Amino acid sequence: MSELRWKAIDVAQNRTIPIIQIPEGKVTDFYGIHTFTDEAMKTLLSPDAYKKVSNAIKTGDNIEGNVADEVASAMKSWAISKGATHYTHWFQPLTGGTAEKHDAFFDISFDGHAIEKFKGSALVQQESDASSLPNGGIRETFEARGYTVWDPNSPAFISYNSSGTGTLCIPSIYFSYTGELLDAKTPLLNSTIVLDKAATSVANIFDRNVEKVTATCGIEQEYFLVDKALYHSRPDLIMCGRSVFGHSPAKGQQLEDHYFGSIPPRINAFMVDFEIEALKIGIPVRTRHNEVAPGQFEVAPTFEEINLACDHNILLMDVMKKTAQKHNFEVMFHEKPFAGINGSGKHNNWSIKTDTGVNLLGPSTKPKESLRFVTFLVNIVKAVHDHADMLRATVATAGNEHRLGANEAPPAIISVFLGTAMTKVLEDIENKEIIEIEKGENAYIKLGLNRIPSVLLDNTDRNRTSPFAFTGNKFEFRAVGSSANSATPMMVLNTIVAKQLESFRKEYDLEREKDPSKKEGIILKILKRYIKESKNILFEGNGYSKEWEDEAAKRGLSNIKDVPKALEAYISDQTVELFESMKVLNKRELHARYEIRLENYIKKIQIESRVIGDLAQNHVVSTAIKYQTRLVQTAKSLIDMEMKEEAEPILNIIREISKHVNVISKNVKDMTEARKKANNCEDITEKANIYSNEVRLFFDVIRKSVDKLELIIDDEDWPLTKYRELLYIR
Known part of the structure; x- marks a missing residue:
């Protein structure tokens, strides 16, 4: 080993930077040349x-x-020309990822001639034999039938393989034969x-011209890059996506010299290459930079409609993986691939915007428009307050469990950061007397609604310890893990905000029926109670502090x-009532997602446990014993020469090795027994709890000795x- x-180090140190084909002209x-x-x-x-x-x-x-036939014909002609x-x-x-089954445009006609064929029926709907895809108990294994249906809201695109031939990819939804939703x-x-x-x-309360409101999203993607040869020299990176062992290097991120530093040439070449490929399929990437940890980087796009943004993010991850192979890199999206340095989110x-061009989370210079802004802001805060556990559940994964609360990213406590300026405005609304609007603009001035834009511009900072932070004209949900599909947390956020609005x-309508003349006063009265x-x-x-944990407990937050406990929010009465009333998911679909995520957690911890046992016993302990044997021979030679004092430091090292070998061997054995206990459980919740509370506890003990x-x-x-x-060979 x-x-x-x-050998891997030698290969990695002698890489050359591949030549990138830069398209001519402007971006x-x-x-979008590969997008329909x-x-x-x-x-x-x-x-x-x-x-x-x-x-x-x-x-x-x-x-x-x-019409579908005409679209299919146009798509086929366009795609073949590409x-x-x-x-x-x-x-x-x-x-958590994507799936696809490729069918050829090529077919044989009834008279035996070759033809290019793609009908509207094939565009709109396909049958998928997907019996092995997660279903959470919705289907039996023998019930293989599922359906994919074209989503025209997201444009079709062409994905090319290494040989240069392409596949027309049609973004689609996926559901079971009986109608349950099986996708994100x-x-x-x-x-x-x-x-x-x-x-x-x-929004119509403030402007009757608004006919549509759209959720928008910009998804910042963090990731690590590791040389391909080095990556394949580590079985844990291949099997688990993270390093289960590894002592922190003398230099990690403590000098903070990597963050926003000069991008290494080989890394920059990779970034340029995948950005070109992303731009060709219409992903509007704009920002690239070094992140905090060595070997860590970030890419960010411009804002898009939320469905398209989520599609583009998961597609971007695929583009990055494919491009990395060309550059002899492996992209790592695990939330915590290396201990002792920052993980990835x-x-x-x-945000939400109207078809009249207004960002509803963008403060206005006009006091009355500021009331609209505060109305949406307060309702969002209340939605997060009332459904915090469900938001927490959407980011609960085995990978993110290493990251949340680790003094590097959002803690497990869901809180909202507004900044001192906006907090003061809400306090004014809550504590000051509500002056009726008939008394003029003084009502807005007294409540601070006339100064929101300026105070936000001057005083609103970012709080990177907050899971849900207002950053001037949008909210940033920072707790989502880097490997996640953003569709699920964004779906929950959309739904809870919709319910609250x-x-x-x-x-508001009930109060207006009582007194139609007091529109603004009614709004402020309701907001006062919500606040x-x-x-x-x-x-x-500081969301990382022990003081905040204590304070949050006093507040009832x-x-x-741990993941199994967090996932229970999926099947709570409150969640089921919410999602069924809003017709987003039904009870069966929520329970299926709960089971699927529990199963995913169990399998990932199970795999990590097996990898830890294998590496610890078959690689580390065996190496330690061989090295110890050499030391024993050396010590024996010194003692035979009556050099006992000189032999003592070596004997101490031998004893130290024995101590750690014993710790590793004992705990690997006990961990295996705990895993057997978990695997014998038929109840999935009990099995997940054993993996979380028993099996996983051996990981750090074994790692410390290794x-x-x-x-x-x-x-x-x-x-x-x-x-x-x-981390440092690039």
Whole structure:
């Protein structure tokens, strides 16, 4: 194994930077060239068909069969002209990733002639034999039938393989034969519909011209890059996506010299290459930089409609993986691939905008428009307060468990950061007397609604310890893990906000019926109560501190640190009532997601446990014993020469090795027994709890002794590629 390490290091140190084919002209000349954009559709479809498709996208209505045939024909011609030979319904099953089955455009006619074939029926719907995809008990294994249906809201695109041939990818939803939703995309689409309806209704209080409200999102993606040879020298990176062992190098991130530093040439070449490929398929990447930890980087796009943003993010991850292979890198999206340095998140920057061009979370210079802004802000805060446990559940994964609460990223306690300026405005509304609007602009001045834009500009800082922070004109949900599909947390956020806005509008209408003349006063009265009911979730300080944990407990806020417990929010009565009432997910679909996520957690901890046992016993302990044997021979020679004093330091090292070998061997054995106990449980919840509370507890104990042995055993003999090599050889 040590030979593999040294060969990998030699290969990694002698890499050359591949030549990148930079497209000619400006970015705008090649942006979206591999995407079936609205412009391409307009060019290739008849005016009548284009109009019908555009209206169907806006209204959500079905596309007629003859129109679907024309779209399919246009897509086929366009795709073949771009080098595509196959098509696929590209969908997002509950695996956290994507799935696809490729079918050729090529077919044989009834008279034996070869033809290129792609009908509207194939575009709109496909049957997927997907019996092995997660279903959470919705289907039996023998019930293989599932359906994928085209989502025209997200444009089709072409994905190319290494040989240069392409596949037309058609973004699609996925559901079972009996109608249950089996993907991440459909619930997100459902949530955008209910949010649109509820937010438009509230926006109409202030502006009757608003006909549609759209959720937008910008997703910052953090990741690590490791040389391909070094990556493949570590079985734990291959099997678990993270290093289960590894002593921290002398230099980690403590000098803070990597963050925003000069991007290394080989890394920059990779970034340029994947950004070009992303831009070609319409992903609007804009920002690249070094992140805090060595070997860690970030890419961020511009804001998009939320369904498209989530599609683009998960597609971007795929583009990055493929491009990395060309550059002899492995991209690591695990939330905590290396101990002792920062892990990776996926910051979801969320906002809502109207079809009149107004960002509803953007403060206005006009006091009356500021009341609209505060109305939406307060309702969002209350939504997060009332459904914090469900938001926490959406980010509860085995990988993110290493990151949350680790003094590097958002803690497990869900809190909202507004900044001192906005907090003061809400305090004024809560504590000061509500002056009726008939008394003029003084009402707004007294409540601070006339100064919101300036105080936000001057005083609102960011709080990186807050899971849900207001950052001037949007909220940043920072707790999402870097490997996650953002569709699920964004679906939950959309739904809880929609429910709260719906409740607000009902209360407002009831009060207006009593007294139609006091519109602003009614709004402020309702907001005053909402602020009082939800202010416990507002926190401006250090979310990592022990003091905040104690304070949060006093406030009655949840602090759910383990995954199985957090996931219970999926099946709580409150969650079921919420999602069924909003028609986003039903009870059976929620229970299925609970089971799927529990199963995923169990399997990941099980795999990690097996890898830890294998590496510890078959690589580390065996190496330690061989090294110890050499030391014993050396010590014996010194003692035989009556050099006992000189032999004593070596004897101490021998004793130290024995101590750690014993700790490792005993705990690997006990961990295996705990794993057997878990595997014998038929109840999935009990099994998950054993893995969380018993099996996982051995990980750190074993790791501590392994990492100590790394410092003792001769560097030439150590079998596992070290952190200093994984993080710094580029």
